[in-house]
Structure formats: structure tokens, C-alpha cells
Amino acid sequence: MSSIDHLFDNNKKWAQEITEQEPDFFQQLSQQQTPEYLWIGCSDSRVPANELLGMKPGEVFVHRNIANQVIHTDLNCLSVIQYAVEVLKVKHVIVCGHYGCGGVHASADDNSYGLIDNWLRHIQDVYRFHKDKLDAETDHGKRMNLLCELNVIEQVNNVCNTTIIRNAREAGQDITVHGFVYNLADGILKDLKVSV
Numbered sequence: 001m002s003s004i005d006h007l008f009d010n011n012k013k014w015a016q017e018i019t020e021q022e023p024d025f026f027q028q029l030s031q032q033q034t035p036e037y038l039w040i041g042c043s044d045s046r047v048p049a050n051e052l053l054g055m056k057p058g059e060v061f062v063h064r065n066i067a068n069q070v071i072h073t074d075l076n077c078l079s080v081i082q083y084a085v086e087v088l089k090v091k092h093v094i095v096c097g098h099y100g101c102g103g104v105h106a107s108a109d110d111n112s113y114g115l116i117d118n119w120l121r122h123i124q125d126v127y128r129f130h131k132d133k134l135d136a137e138t139d140h141g142k143r144m145n146l147l148c149e150l151n152v153i154e155q156v157n158n159v160c161n162t163t164i165i166r167n168a169r170e171a172g173q174d175i176t177v178h179g180f181v182y183n184l185a186d187g188i189l190k191d192l193k194v195s196v
């Protein structure tokens, strides 16, 4: 038995359970997807979009990268936003960070992690934008939590400033951009109340 055989066993059980509850679930879903939500979150394995929202396949369109970044030159993220907004017509874009984010923490220490240092540089920019506020927090843990929140808020701004969202707004499309932060320690999502 190979080391990944259990993945296929798990998958069969999962598909079976859903089919028992809703016999034509997969058949219907295979025809089309109509998610109302676009989730832009961290790649961290502890922050799974569908599960923590209690949502089934088909209900949330997902993009994840390290430290939930929305960078104006990242064609991958921009393509996801464009497709979600213009084709799927999602009603909500959620940027979700999390406390204890390895990417956010790594951006604030002096170690080198290789290629990813270039990616994390964007979070160092967030630090620079909010340096006074962050430096005023003397407790390291609280300062990092604040940086996780400020990072989400900056990415919400970045989403709003894309031509995709601007064009959608001008065309009168109903769409709201939200900033959430997830607590690994209790599984609870917090709304940063920066919805635009």
C-alpha cells in the first residue's frame, strides 16, 4: 500500500457521504458553479476556506497564497479576481488573514528564507506604512497580531484599487470587499469592519 492510498480512500468516503445526503449533488454541481463569495486567504494548511465557513463545494471561489497578498502585478491573483467578479459575479470578496501567520512573522525577522523573501517584502512595506503604530506596541505578540490585521486592511485596499473592482463599481455591480482575520487558537473569524 502506497503512502497516499488513504487519500483516495478518504475521497471515496467523502463523495459517498455527500451523495447519501444529496444524491444528485455532484451531478448538479458539475453543470455549473455560482459561488457568491471570493475568498483570498493564506496558504497555511490550518486555514481552509470552505471548512471554516461551513460551506460546501460550489459555494466559495478560492485564491490562496502566502500571507494572503493582493499584489498589483500578480497575474495569478488578478486573474482570479477578474474571473470571480466579471464572470461568476460574486457578491462578496473576502480577504482573510490569520493571527500567527508564518509569512507575516517571517517578514518581521532578520532571517533569510530564500526566494520567498521577495514575496514577504510586500509585508515589510505594510510595516513601513504603519511603522509608528506598530512600533508603539511594545509586546511582540500583540505587535505581530496588529501587523496581521494591518496586512489584511492593506490587501482590502489593494483589491478595491484594482481596475477590476473599479470597473465593476462604475458599472453598478453589487459587490462588497471585506477584511477578516482568523484565530488559529479558537477557530473563530473576526470581521475587521473595513467592508467597502
Ligand SMILES: [Zn+2]
Pocket (backbone or CB within 6 Å): 042, 043, 044, 066, 067, 068, 098, 100, 101, 102, 103, 104
Ligand atoms: Zn499565513
